[in-house]
Amino acid sequence: MSPQKKLQDWYQIHKRDLPFRKKKQAYPIWVSEVMLQQTRVNAMLPLYESFMNRFPTPESLASAEEEEVLAYWKGLGYYSRARNLRKAAIFLVQNYNGSFPKDLNLVLKLPGIGNYTARAILSIAYDLPFAVLDGNVKRVLSRYFGYSENILGSKADFDLQQKADGFLNKDYPGDHNQAMMELGATLCLPESPKCLLCPLSKSCYARIHQMTGEIPLRVKEKKQIQLSAEILVFDSTDKILLVKEPKMRFLKDMFHLPYGFMGEIPEETYEPTPFFLALKEWCPSPLSVGKFKHTITHHKMEFFVHRQSLKERTQIETLAKNFGVESKWVPLSSLDSEFPSSLASKVKKFLLY
Ligand code: SF4
CATH class of the missing domain: 3.90.79.10 (Nucleoside Triphosphate Pyrophosphohydrolase)
Known part of the structure; x- marks a missing residue:
């Protein structure tokens, strides 16, 4: 069985029952991904629920006053995320009838949406073949492929994005991406990864070579x-x-x-x-x-x-x-x-x- 299939099977059993994963819709996935950028799932869930009750569609968000959107963002911090979310909703309503474009380059033009968020939305909502790369995924990939260079910095982002793209399960890109993130968050932990429980353990370079302590290498550049x-x-x-x-x-x-x-x-x-x-x-x-x-x-x-x-x-x-x-x-x-x-x-x- 391919490692991607093992990962997919593992994910089907272990995935969490989260409200924004219930339907494959770009808007709730987008809102949840933006909220999760700086906030843990458990802290974010009640705020997500009330936000989505008040702003259930891009149209409702686009027509709201900024002050009200910020009020519903209270508790999440980093308010520029809320401002950008509203700005992007206005842009979607004005240019795409409120629906999310399916083109990576167009999505990247929306305010507040970077490479990770764009790929997450397109793969999870539309099953488009874009692999995501966040901190958890970088750790899993660097260990799995034995990437022993420094993972901080743009070179590692480029190298690991290539590995992520090559490793993507193109039949289930959304599930695959979520599985990689979940694996990094629950098993492939920074300290003491739980390799015995990991669906990738048989072919994981760091586990085989007992290098989970050395990989990933994190060398911070000196502060300016x-x-x-x-x-x-x-x-x-x-x-x-x-x-x-x-x-x-x-x-x-x-x-x-x-x-x-x-x-x-x-x-x-x-x-x-x-x-x-x-x-x-x-x-x-x-x-x-x-x-x-x-x-x-x-x-x-x-x-x-x-x-x-x-x-x-x-x-x-x-x-x-x-x-x-x-x-x-x-x-x-x-x-x-x-x-x-x-x-x-x-x-x-x-x-x-
Ligand atoms: S086997 Fe261990 S080190 Fe390798 S991906 Fe799984 S948890 Fe991470």
Whole structure:
């Protein structure tokens, strides 16, 4: 027996008796799928019932005031879902006589409907051959096929959608999709999957190779950190001051323009150095000459460039020495080579006038 047939048989026995699955109608399936995006079935059911009693058709939803629709959404949160649902209902009434189009690309144009919801509606309501991919299905597929790459991100979405499409039971796409989601929610659990009860266990790669702990692999990308910084350009007789500060978070191994982070600092290592703070105190109102954006790994930064011309260099050199900071003066023309970072060329643009 094919794994798809085993899954189908398992689903017929284990499927839950849910009101929106009773009839194969796009509207109740759509409403239920949108509600389920952020809410668990048990919490959503009573709210679903009252919503459907008040708005039983796309026409009734389309003709209601937004405030009333939002009132019936109370308890579900994420109110933009309700607004989009109403907007899409209006669109359906105006363009498709209130019925749901059977074309994936047309459905994807409706407000608030993404790939998952569109595929779920079309397969469950119309038995069209579109495989769904949600978090549960991704877990089942990655284990079943032994997909050992990171499942977070667009590459995995693409790869696993292909596997989902290939694995789809084209005779019963709606049941198949629901079975995959149900399997992920009840047996193929993130921790301790119940493989002994699973209809796919005989041909499941992760079960056979005892890799359910390793698959799926979830590697989160580092969180982006937003930073603002000031960069100080001191010039004296056509030369620019560069410093080397071993305590800096970035650029500590090279001579660079003095800079320091300001505003909201995420952690101690980004704090401006005592030398930079002393520089600012010594030169409290330099001229603002521009700003630019710069990225280093997961850091998104905005640099504000300030300039100060100095008549003599001794004071600032002494200040640097007092803080154990090396300093040197370089011609503006060789700033890029003396300070070999793209920061140098970005700053230089503001200095050539
Ligand atoms: S056999 Fe186990 S790991 Fe494989 S799909 Fe079933 S529950 Fe998931």
